[in-house]
Each structure stands twice: as C-alpha cells, then as structure tokens.
Amino acid sequence: MRLIKGAEPVGESDWLRFITQHDIRSSIVMSHIRKATMGERVCRNAQPFARELAGRMHTFAHNGWLPEIRERLPLRPDGFTPIGETDSEHAFCELLQRLRDVWQQPGVVPPLALRLPAISAFAAELRRLGPAN
Secondary structure, three states, rough: OOOOOOOOOOOHHHHHHHHHHHHOOOOOOOOOOOOOOOOOOOOOOOOEEEEOOOOEEEEOOOOOOOOHHHHHOOOOOOOOOOOOOOHHHHHHHHHHHHHHHOOOOOOOOOHHHHHHHHHHHHHHHHHOOOOOO
C-alpha cells in the first residue's frame, strides 16, 4: 500500500504534480479532496486515513459533516484513537472498532456476509448524524 496525501489545496499540491509526471499504477486507487469543516488544514487531518486491523491495512475517506459524532458515538478507551481532529477520522476509528468485533482471527478475512452487516448498520447510524458518504 502506498499512501500519498498532503494538507495543501489540490491546486498547490506537489504530490499531484509528481503523480501526473510519473507512471504510477495500481489496481485500487482512492482519492479525496477535502473541504475542511473540522480540524486544522494539516497532514494529520488529511484523508484518506489508514490503519491496521488484524494484520491488514484499511483505508477510509469520507465526504460530509458529522458535527456531533464525538458525543453521539464516543470511542471505546481500548479501541482505535484518532491522530487528528476530524469527524471523518473519528468515524473511521469507530468503524474499525466495529469491524474488530467481527474480525476474530488475525490474517483471516471474515466473509463479506459477516462484514457487510456491521458496515451497513454503521452507515445507517452516520446518516442520522448528518450528511455522509
């Protein structure tokens, strides 16, 4: 996995210029342009976010605004902790915690039939907190 991100506006991104000038290929690409609604415009708040869960890397990007997520979905003390201050990273940490409950055996990916209900239930909760996709 290669994670490239920056805090500067996309029009000022040296990373974007670098990528367009080099033959970088991937079978999976995730891109996100941030409209900063929460947290400073610094790299720790830039998306996508990446974390390890059960020996596998997971990435997350979010568009929307969830101003009450910290109060309505507090993180577990023994769970994932955001590095930055955004609602998006908080949502990612909460989602990973729920997936951890499903991901019982490190290195073994649980069937989609077990993961999808956890993700769908979480998405339904997010919809009640504000616009999110």
